[in-house]
Amino acid sequence: EIVMTQSPATLSVSPGERATLSCRASQSVSSNLAWYHQKPGQAPRLLIYGASTRATGIPARFSGSGSGTEFTLTISSLQSEDFAVYYCQQYNDWPPRYTFGQGTKLEIK
Amino acid sequence: EVQLVESGGGLVQPGGSLRLSCAASGFTFSSYEMNWVRQAPGKGLEWDSYISSSGSIIHYADSVKGRFTISRDNAKNSLYLQMNSLRAEDTAVYYCARATVVNGYSGTFDIWGQGTMVTVSS
Numbered sequence: 392e393i394v395m396t397q398s399p400a401t402l403s404v405s406p407g408e409r410a411t412l413s414c415r416a417s418q419s420v421s422s423n424l425a426w427y428h429q430k431p432g433q434a435p436r437l438l439i440y441g442a443s444t445r446a447t448g449i450p451a452r453f454s455g456s457g458s459g460t461e462f463t464l465t466i467s468s469l470q471s472e473d474f475a476v477y478y479c480q481q482y483n484d485w486p487p488r489y490t491f492g493q494g495t496k497l498e499i500k
Numbered sequence: 501e502v503q504l505v506e507s508g509g510g511l512v513q514p515g516g517s518l519r520l521s522c523a524a525s526g527f528t529f530s531s532y533e534m535n536w537v538r539q540a541p542g543k544g545l546e547w548d549s550y551i552s553s554s555g556s557i558i559h560y561a562d563s564v565k566g567r568f569t570i571s572r573d574n575a576k577n578s579l580y581l582q583m584n585s586l587r588a589e590d591t592a593v594y595y596c597a598r599a600t601v602v603n604g605y606s607g608t609f610d611i612w613g614q615g616t617m618v619t620v621s622s
Contacts, residue, residue, distance in 0.1 A: 422603075423602075423605050423607070425607075425608050425609070427545075427609075433614075434595055434612035434613065434614055434615055435545065435595075435609070435612055436612070437608065437609060437610045440600075440602055440608040440610075441602050441603065441608075444602075446610060447610075478544065478545055480607075480609075481607075482605055482606065482607025482608060483605065485605075485606075486559045487535075487547070487550045487559050487606070487607060488561070489535075489547040489550075489607050490547065491544055491545040491546065491547070492544070493544050494544050
């Protein structure tokens with residue numbers, strides 16, 4: 392099983408500032424990496440797939456980068472609605488054994 | 501509107517069974533692979549099971565293999581999860597999620613239902 396490790400566990404950032412979240416895979420997942428965010432009481436929402444492609448309707452302030460084992464999600468100027476838990480997920484395995492990171496909680500500083 | 505709506509959750513005793521349903525609308529259900537993903541209270545996301553668009557290919561996480569059965573009825577635009585031999589550690593919100601194929605790889609979950617809570621307790 393590919394283990395996904397996110398850091399930091401909690402990130403405190405002020406509105407308008409930049410946030411950088413990291414995700415590391417225990418073995419290469421190529422670019423088969425997605426990012427989601429989840430607000431309390433809601434389902435996760437897809438932000439980024441293919442490591443760097445924004446999903447439909449996702450603002451340009453969200454960007455993803457990386458390949459292989461190291462990935463980054465950057466939010467260029469935090470808005471109030473961006474404070475949530477962020478998960479990375481690999482989908483490189485077939486047969487599917489999709490795995491998620493443990494999450495990074497992005498909180499208001 | 502593209503939508504997934506789960507139902508069927510509830511309280512069940514250890515060793516019991518439950519059947520979850522997921523009703524799809526707003527898209528051609530029969531064209532998409534589907535998955536179940538769980539989230540234990542206060543915890544992260546965990547993939548449980550996958551089914552191909554036709555239903556002919558099925559895969560499970562080791563934690564549920566032999567106990568859970570995923571199925572679908574494309575005529576009814578519905579996905580199901582039959583959960584048997586339930587354990588306390590199966591307590592979670594269960595989400596159905598639509599998968600899209602990107603560069604030949606499935607597993608990008610672009611549409612999620614609102615989730616249904618399953619509580620396994622005596």
